[in-house]
Amino acid sequence: MRADAKKNYSHLLAVAHDVVAKHGVDASMRDIARRADVGLATLLRHFPTREALFEALLCTNLDELTQKADELEKSNSPDEALVSWFHEWMRFTQSYRGVVALMAAAHTNPDSALYASCAAVHSASARLLLRAQAEGTARTDMNGDDLFGLMAALGWLVDLPSFAPRADHLVHIVTSAILPNRSSSGVKKATR
Amino acid sequence: MRADAKKNYSHLLAVAHDVVAKHGVDASMRDIARRADVGLATLLRHFPTREALFEALLCTNLDELTQKADELEKSNSPDEALVSWFHEWMRFTQSYRGVVALMAAAHTNPDSALYASCAAVHSASARLLLRAQAEGTARTDMNGDDLFGLMAALGWLVDLPSFAPRADHLVHIVTSAILPNRSSSGVKKATR
DNA sequence: TTGACAAACGGATCACTGATCCGTATATGT
């Protein structure tokens, strides 16, 4: 890649990160290009679609996330690992408003730039669930798709500002369904 | 209202119903107007926003839905009523692909045409939950907002074709969290 | 029945979106 191209590439990523933090994933591509002092065509050449941009934008964070799943699998009880994983996921989704909808739409479309990222999260989730089903107290009448779905659904919900404050509580409710016999040790007092 | 205006109004509603059934709530307003053999301005005069159109489109179905809540409250056990209500809601959302996102966005915005509809669903849910908490086995560490949130989240998820087949199962999982001690009588065998 | 007027209509236009084309500028390596 030519030097100027590489400079634009990383500059665009940085600008996109800021813009998205302020205005969510629906920010217009023109806006991002403008703020980066770059032509729209340049932005679209580096990132042909909105999803491609977010794939590049999220990849480091997603690597961290899935790596976290590995750590949880090694050093925590199956139940604790699953719950922590759910919380990690929520924390991730909340840092990029709107990204869940993008991922949910991409997760069955192999052509999407986000497909691989979705698959990574999906498989990490399925792994942790299987382990909790085998060694822990996770209900056995659900599979990785169900877990991924519930994670996506709550992630989407919490994108709405009015539900963000109750994120942890909603996760608590849903995880209590996944792990019906789990002790509630360490669970915060309910906020009614 | 003038006779021709009234004719256009109901004709537009009928056409919109068909178009939305085929293409979801994101169908372009121009498309709907075109299929109704009407100018775009005419559609937008009758329904200034997309939400206004859906408010009119859904109002009868929503009345049915909230009325169903009343019936459930009278003739079913608190637990059964809550579960049936959740299923009714899912059935409703699945008949208008994309409407959940619209309602979720509107539910804190009093200016939205869908605000009243959201509030109706919200209050019906809260009522059924309170009753299940008082007389039934619903967990007491959640409120109407939480229930509405979970309903919205699952409704949104099931809009995605890949998750639609597991709708009932996901509802089963979530309601089992809301009603932790409920007997599982009548519950279909788990499909793993 | 006729006429006047308010009401509804819809084509035209605007600002905006992402996608694409192509002439221009420049970084690169010989």
Added chain:
DNA sequence: ACATATACGGATCAGTGATCCGTTTGTCAA
């Protein structure tokens, strides 16, 4: 220093919803 492949970005296109405004039409009174 030059030649060329590469990247750039202005211009343009089809699409969106919103709005304006001249034209048509339904309605009610004379």
